[in-house]
Amino acid sequence: AQKVTQAQTEISVVEKEDVTLDCVYETRDTTYYLFWYKQPPSGELVFLIRRNSFDEQNEISGRYSWNFQKSTSSFNFTITASQVVDSAVYFCALTLDTGRRALTFGSGTRLQVQP
Amino acid sequence: EAQVTQNPRYLITVTGKKLTVTCSQNMNHEYMSWYRQDPGLGLRQIYYSMNVEVTDKGDVPEGYKVSRKEKRNFPLILESPSPNQTSLYFCASSRIQGSNQPQHFGDGTRLSIL
Numbered sequence: 001a002q003k004v005t006q007a008q009t010e011i012s013v014v015e016k017e018d019v020t021l022d023c024v025y026e027t028r029d030t031t032y033y034l035f036w037y038k039q040p041p042s043g044e045l046v047f048l049i050r051r052n053s054f055d056e057q058n059e060i061s062g063r064y065s066w067n068f069q070k071s072t073s074s075f076n077f078t079i080t081a082s083q084v085v086d087s088a089v090y091f092c093a094l095t096l097d098t099g100r101r102a103l104t105f106g107s108g109t110r111l112q113v114q115p
Numbered sequence: 116e117a118q119v120t121q122n123p124r125y126l127i128t129v130t131g132k133k134l135t136v137t138c139s140q141n142m143n144h145e146y147m148s149w150y151r152q153d154p155g156l157g158l159r160q161i162y163y164s165m166n167v168e169v170t171d172k173g174d175v176p177e178g179y180k181v182s183r184k185e186k187r188n189f190p191l192i193l194e195s196p197s198p199n200q201t202s203l204y205f206c207a208s209s210r211i212q213g214s215n216q217p218q219h220f221g222d223g224t225r226l227s228i229l
Contacts, residue, residue: 004157037220043203043222044221102160105158106157107155
């Protein structure tokens, strides 16, 4: 069975600091997909990014960047110059290439950005 | 606006009183799913549906029922709710082509079973 570990339960930073959220996954499948979701205080889940197991290119989107390394089974998420609006719980998730496509979520990292 | 709509957003009820949480999506997605979120456990899949009249169990289906009579709707039914079903519930939908399609989530339904 697959597993996603987010070891950082809570991180607190001051605005404008850079912060990296760690995600380590386990799966025996060679084809899988990784996702990051954001859950702001209002409670909804917002999709941020997906990555295929066969595509190790890193990605940057504005202040957000993602580093995918198959060798270490990690898919880390960095926020550059953090802002108060980034305060949320962030979830890393994995799904396999099967019909059920259930997302296996990590337990989440709560990020608090202080002004 | 493309969205997944859940109702109600909040519900407090008592043990044994049947309830239904509705979920509707306007994106013509074939795939729909229900998750529950509990502290320290992340989100876990309850049931999923690949298309109309096609449903199957997820990781934690006990105590729940679903139906998929129409493509846009996927209600979650608790026939006899119990306190251990107190949780935050999310409905999600996605296109069916490829497992890498992101699932779009509703805003969540917070259920409290007394």
